[in-house]
Amino acid sequence: MSSLKKLALGWARSVPCKACGLRVSVSPLPAVAAMLPGMAVVLAVTLRWVRDPALMIMLGVVALSISFVLHLWAVPLIRTQLTDPRAVARARGQNQGDQPPR
Numbered sequence: 249m250s251s252l253k254k255l256a257l258g259w260a261r262s263v264p265c266k267a268c269g270l271r272v273s274v275s276p277l278p279a280v281a282a283m284l285p286g287m288a289v290v291l292a293v294t295l296r297w298v299r300d301p302a303l304m305i306m307l308g309v310v311a312l313s314i315s316f317v318l319h320l321w322a323v324p325l326i327r328t329q330l331t332d333p334r335a336v337a338r339a340r341g342q343n344q345g346d347q348p349p350r
Contacts, residue, residue, distance in 0.1 A: 275324050
């Protein structure tokens with residue numbers, strides 16, 4: 249998975265894995281933790297701890313950069329799809345178009 253695709257992947261979104269075909273997403277808790285630097289800057293600006301616009305922009309860029317690096321490095325991919333319907337059909341000896349036995 250490319251870096252841009254992983255950055256765009258959140259815990260509420262899943263995409264098919266290129267290697268196995270099952271759907272994958274990111275682990276929720278580490279994904280939220282990776283957003284903490286950005287949340288800290290928003291909190292500092294909201295509480296007026298930071299008032300200089302140039303400093304706000306600089307802190308925002310730094311926080312965003314840190315969040316991106318954390319998301320790419322520390323947030324693991326997890327399987328959200330536990331099984332592949334085609335694999336289950338093959339294991340049962342059925343073809344895709346066959347009806348299950350009654």
